[in-house]
Amino acid sequence: MTTTELLTPEEVADILKVHPGTLENWRVKGEGPPFVKLGGKRRSPVRYRRKDVEDWIYTDVKRAGHEKR
Numbered sequence: 001m002t003t004t005e006l007l008t009p010e011e012v013a014d015i016l017k018v019h020p021g022t023l024e025n026w027r028v029k030g031e032g033p034p035f036v037k038l039g040g041k042r043r044s045p046v047r048y049r050r051k052d053v054e055d056w057i058y059t060d061v062k063r064a065g066h067e068k069r
Helices: 009-016 020-029 050-059
Strands: 046-049
Touching: 009 020, 009 046, 009 050, 046 050
Parallel strands: none
Antiparallel strands: none
16 A cells, blocks of 8 residues: 655645745635645645645746746
8 A cells, every 4th residue: 555645735835935825825726736635624624645746846837938927
């Protein structure tokens, strides 16, 4: 069985050098790295799989002049 490392929003914010509130805003907008909720309630804890965060970083690479406006 493979172990999946789960990260807190604070840990992911530190990796991405953004405020944890930015991650929350991205979740509401359907942006940012994929996340999982631990439980079905609105205030259930949110976690990120390390692999998902790393994949998101490398697939979201932009080239100069190709940013959305």
